[in-house]
């Protein structure tokens with residue numbers, strides 16, 4: 244253990260007991276004691292009198308003795324801490340708190356200390372009959388190709404790293420719902436409860452919580468708390484006492500249009516508390532959020548919290564060929580062009596494949612001869628739904644990119660669009676959050692472009708209005 248680890252460890256113990264963090268004098272005492280220093284030297288380091296250092300130390304040893312359940316003093320502090328270190332390493336993997344002496348501490352708070360990274364093997368799995376499932380809201384399972392690395396990543400996060408909140412993000416049709424559906428059989432045995440809910444009908448947080456708790460607690464509606472805050476606290480209790488997996492699909496429906504990505508519709512702001520509490524509170528459960536864009540709390544939590552992760556879904560790549568095969572397309576040697584043009588988006592490919600099948604009898608080369616991009620009403624309607632959500636500034640930037648043949652650099656945007664750098668620096672990440680723009684690095688500068696499908700759509704639908 245180095246000084247930082249000792250202080251972090253002791254700080255957690257003291258905080259658990261007193262609700263206060265270590266001050267400078269206490270820190271100097273602990274480091275001094277670890278290094279075998281005498282009180283005059285410790286007082287010098289702490290810039291205080293020896294008498295004061297002794298008084299603070301005596302109070303500190305008392306707190307640590309209470310917490311650890313054994314007498315701690317300056318001479319045995321080092322050996323006591325080393326012994327406690329060993330007992331934490333051998334504590335059980337799945338407990339939501341680690342017992343140290345007389346206090347329970349969330350393992351999360353100890354994460355910066357190296358020794359907590361050692362973990363015992365995964366817990367025993369639940370059998371089919373032990374898992375309580377509510378998948379009424381989940382769509383039927385359909386064919387599934389590729390996504391091997393995404394499944395492995397999700398499994399690693401959820402089963403091994405005990406991630407509390409995972410956001411699966413991506414443009415409509417990229418396969419978020421399908422991925423979550425196919426993930427379930429691989430991880431559900433780790434959980435006691437598995438619940439799938441779609442926010443497609445924009446339920447209020449109150450109703451979502453009620454429906455989750457009714458299933459988790461088996462309580463009749465009349466016995467549920469009346470306030471949303473109480474319902475949320477009850478949910479968090481359940482997530483602590485049972486290992487639950489909750490999937491919330493179609494989360495973009497509670498997020499607003501006409502603003503930068505990640506903001507909530509006015510009456511849905513309180514979902515932010517749900518995400519924050521699930522991401523920050525100590526529990527054993529996991530919430531998976533499927534959305535076109537990341538709610539702003541999840542962006543922030545993802546930055547700061549090791550138990551919150553985001554998976555951005557790209558296209559299927561070569562595995563999308565299996566979709567074309569399933570749709571009866573011919574000439575596999577031409578499929579790569581089709582897959583690249585439609586960016587491996589399974590839904591887009593299904594739509595174009597159906598048209599190629601109908602008009603060209605599945606002959607891909609014949610369709611490609613026309614050198615045109617087929618969107619069709621269904622795809623246009625899908626794209627419209629997503630692009631209508633954009634703010635005015637986002638639409639302007641999209642048009643600016645669509646009108647350029649080559650990818651656009653930040654300096655070009657500032658010349659071509661009436662935007663301040665500040666606005667642009669908000670808009671570009673927002674469009675990235677919505678997975679509507681593509682970014683590449685060239686000659687040490689970032690360049691932005693649109694996929695062929697979006698370029699055509701934006702040009703015809705949005706750029707006519709003089710943007």
Ligand SMILES: Nc1ncnc2c1ncn2[C@@H]1O[C@H](COP(=O)(O)OP(=O)(O)OP(=O)(O)O)[C@@H](O)[C@H]1O
Nearest residue numbers: 385386387388414415416417418419420421589590
């Ligand atoms: N890996 C895959 N293999 C084969 N088909 C897939 C795959 N992923 C998605 N699909 C198919 O593509 C279509 C769109 O997938 P899905 O509904 O999961 O997308 P989504 O990202 O959830 O879209 P939305 O955001 O609109 O809900 C579905 O017909 C689905 O069966």
Ligand SMILES: [Mg+2]
Nearest residue numbers: 419420492493
């Ligand atoms: Mg979906």
